Amino acid sequence: MTTSAFAPVFVSSEAARAVFVWEDAIRALQTAYARPIPPKSTPPRTVAVAGKTWLRTLPAVPVGSRYYGAKVMGMAMGSSTPGVEYVIVLFDQETSRIAAFIDGNLVTGFRTAATSAAALDRLAPARAARLAVLGSGLEAAMHTRAIAAVRELTEVFVFSPTPERRAAFAEAVTRDLGVPARGVASAQEAVEASDFVLAAARSRDEQPILFGDWLKPGATVVSIGSTIPEQREIDVSVVARSDIIVCDMLDEVLEETGDMLAAHKAGIAFNDKSFSLANLMTGALDEHLKDARTRMYKSVGGGLQDIVVAELILKKAIEAGLATALPMEFETKR
Structure with a gap:
């Protein structure tokens, strides 16, 4: 034929x-x-x-x-x-x-990581940075490479529950990107010294894996692991600490993800500091960004x-x- x-x-x-x-x-x-x-x-x-x-x-x-x-x-x-x-x-x-x-x-993996990097490129200061990666799967690997395409990474810290997986992840980052990378024994250790924090591995028991008091001043968070009401990834303290929250699908992130539903239940107000990705890309948030110290991009993915x-x-x-x-x-x- x-x-x-x-x-x-x-x-x-x-x-x-x-x-x-x-x-x-x-x-x-x-x-x-x-x-x-x-x-x-x-x-x-x-x-x-x-x-x-x-x-x-x-x-x-x-x-x-x-x-x-x-x-x-x-x-x-x-x-x-x-x-x-x-x-x-x-x-x-x-x-x-x-x-x-x-x-x-x-x-799907390409577009999720590329969109996160596109957002981080507009959210975060334009300077070299240290990256914390919570997770060692495909999404974590793709996001690390996408972020490296928009920012110079000076060091990468990775935490996942299995020592062998985080060691292999760090070895691959150093080999592929030429960036010093190492596995660490806890999420807190990875996060405390980092300018960027990637949360890409929701916990199996749906307990948060990232807490607000771990974040250094001026940190930028990318959270991709909680996309439905039953899933948890970040603690409500991260939502409270964030001065600006950018969402790829605004209503879905705020109303249908376990992290934001938990923050709402805890009485944390976030609607007035939450904005669409389109707002970020058009420059509508430029004034908000000047005063924002902790910034977060939260994603559920979109068509x-x-x-x-x-x-x-x-x-x-x-x-x-x-x-x-x-x-x-x-x-x-x-």
């Missing part, structure tokens, strides 16, 4: 990894969030659940972009081989047709991030000859 000019392509995670560049993704996200964002262009995520099966959808129509679409992920936890698969479907605004299917597993990074990867994969043409064409209803 031959493919037509309207046949979609597939971009694998392997191809995405081959063409992805942190700096390009960070700039693309900063540009996307600086543009006007119509309220209905990036709606909240939706989740369909029946028994042990769930399906989540994150749609977006980025302003000024050629492509729009949605990320879809699901898992049947009662199956014999449960696991989550992600697919990003991109539509072409020029033709109104389906243009691509992109494996979204790796893209705009998925589509912006997926479009960048699609274009690069096509240019590099790494997009696989699919032998299919969808029927168009007119």
Whole structure:
């Protein structure tokens, strides 16, 4: 079967990894969030659940972009081989047709870390810094590399419960980034001397892993591990200590994450110091930032991030000859 000019392509995670560049993704996200964002262009995520099966959808129509679409992920936890698969479907605004299917597993990690780095680049002072990493998984690794793309890191401290994992993480950071890195025996030890603090490993028993009195004056916190009401990552004291809180999905962060629900229950007022990522990128928060000592970016992830990074990867994969043409064409209803 031959493919037509309207046949979609597939971009694998392997191809995405081959063409992805942190700096390009960070700039693309900063540009996307600086543009006007119509309220209905990036709606909240939706989740369909029946028994042990769930399906989540994150749609977006980025302003000024050629492509729009949605990320879809699901898992049947009662199956014999449960696991989550992600697919990003991109539509072409020029033709109104389906243009691509992109494996979204790796893209999800890329877009989360790139968005955090895009926010930190605008939140934190423009100087060399020490980074504390709480966690040693894929998200922690990606965030460390993304942050290194926007700031010179003088040293990285990593804590995770398993000594072997934090040692391997530190070794990889030094090897890949040329930055001195070492594992430490406690989260507090990692945090107390650091200018940036990345919380990327919510605790298994849903108890906070980061406390406000550990933070040095002027620290910037990036928190990505609590995305639903049942999850906890940072203590309410971190919310209280933060002078400004920037959220990628403002309502979802404030109303649907366990950390902020706990802060609300504790009587901590945070609405007046919480702002959208778009506010940060347009410069609307510049005056607030002048007076802010402790700053926090808190993320749940959003469809705009998925589509912006997926479009960048699609274009690069096509240019590099790494997009696989699919032998299919969808029927168009007119």
